[in-house]
Amino acid sequence: MNKQEILNLLKEINYPGFSRDIVSFGMIENVEIDGKNVSIALKITTDKDEKKQTVVDAVKNILQETNAFENINVTLTNQGHTPPPTQQQKAPAGPTPLEGIKHIVAIASGKGGVGKSTVAANIAVALTKKGHKVGLLDLDIYGPSLPIILGFNESPKLTQDKKLIPLDRYGMKVMSFGFISGNETPTIWRGPLVGRMTEQFFQDVLWGELDYLILDLPPGTGDVQLTLTQKLRLSGAIIVTTPQDIALSDVRKGADMFRKVQTPVLGVIENMSGLVIKGHISGSNDAKMDIAGIGDVNVDENGDFEFQIDIFKKGGGVVESDRLGVPLLGEIPINKEIMDATDNGKPLVLSNPDSPVAQVFIQIVDRIQTILQP
Known part of the structure; x- marks a missing residue:
C-alpha cells in the first residue's frame, strides 16, 4: 500500500x-x-x-x-494541543500577554493577492457573530489592509505603562501595523527590526481574554512568520490559495514552512474559485445557449440563466489539501459583493450575512471550530 x-x-x-x-x-x-x-x-x-x-x-x-x-x-503528537499555563510559562515561546487567549490561528499564503486579508476579516467577524471573544491582528508590515477592509483608521491609545489598547470594531478587538504607521508604511524594514515590531504586537498589546486571535500574515515565509513561530505556540495555520498553478507553487512553500516549525496546518481555503455569471434573456424560456468554452447553458421558464467560469483553472485547493492530508475548508467564488463590502469597510458576513458567499465563510468557521474543539 x-x-x-x-x-x-x-x-x-x-x-x-x-x-x-x-x-x-x-x-x-x-x-x-x-x-x-x-x-x-x-x-x-x-x-x-x-x-x-x-x-x-x-x-x-x-x-x-x-x-x-x-x-x-x-x-x-502534541501539535495543536494547548498545554496547561504552567507548561506555557516554561516554554520560551509563550509570552505572558497571550496567556488569556485560547486559540491563535494564522491566516497565511505563500503569494500576495490571493485575498487572504479579506478571508481573515470575514472569519474573525463570523466567529464574533457566533458569540466568541475575538481579536484580529494585521501583521502585514509591508502592506496592511485591515484599516481599509474594516473601514476605519484610528490611532490606538496607550496605557500609563506604554501598553497598546486594541481598537474595538464590529464587536472584536483589532490591531494593525497600519494604525501605527498610518499612510507611511515602512516598506524598507527588514530582519531584526521587523522581528522586534512583530514581537511587540504580542508583548505590548492588551488583548485580554479571547477565545480566538486571528492573525493576518504577510505573504511568503519571511521575518514575520519566523518571529511568530519562534515566539508563539499557534493553534494552527490556515492556508489561502487561488486555483492556478503559480499560486499553488508558492502556497506549498508556506505550508511546508509551518510544518517544519511544528505548527499544524488546519486546512486550506480556495479563494477566487470560479466566477458565477447570472443573467436574463427577454422573450426566451426553456431554451439553451451555447457559450464558447462553457458549452450549453440552460435558460429557465422565466428567461433566467446562470453558469460558472473557472477563470483560474479548477481544483487547486483540493490538490493542496490532499497533499497535506488536511481538509479543504471552503471554496470562495469571485463575487462583486465581496469587493463592494471590502471597499465599504464592512465585511460581507456583516453587510449581507444571508448571501450565498457569506454562508461559505460561516461554513468555514464551523469547520474551524470543529477542528479546534472536536
Missing part, C-alpha cells in the same frame, strides 16, 4: 461522536512506510484520552485487516 491508499482507507474512520472522518478533520500528521512497516502520527487536539485511544485502536485495526504490514506503529 502507498500513502494515498492508506489515507483513503483511514477516511473510513469517523472521529468519535461525529459523522466526519479523521482525515478530513486533519488528524493525520504523518504517514511513513518502510517495507512491511508503517508508522502513523496522529494530531488530536482533544484532552479526552478515551477519544484518542478509540482513534488509535481504530487505525491499528483497519490497517491490520489489510494484511499489508507486519509492524503497525500509531503515535500521538
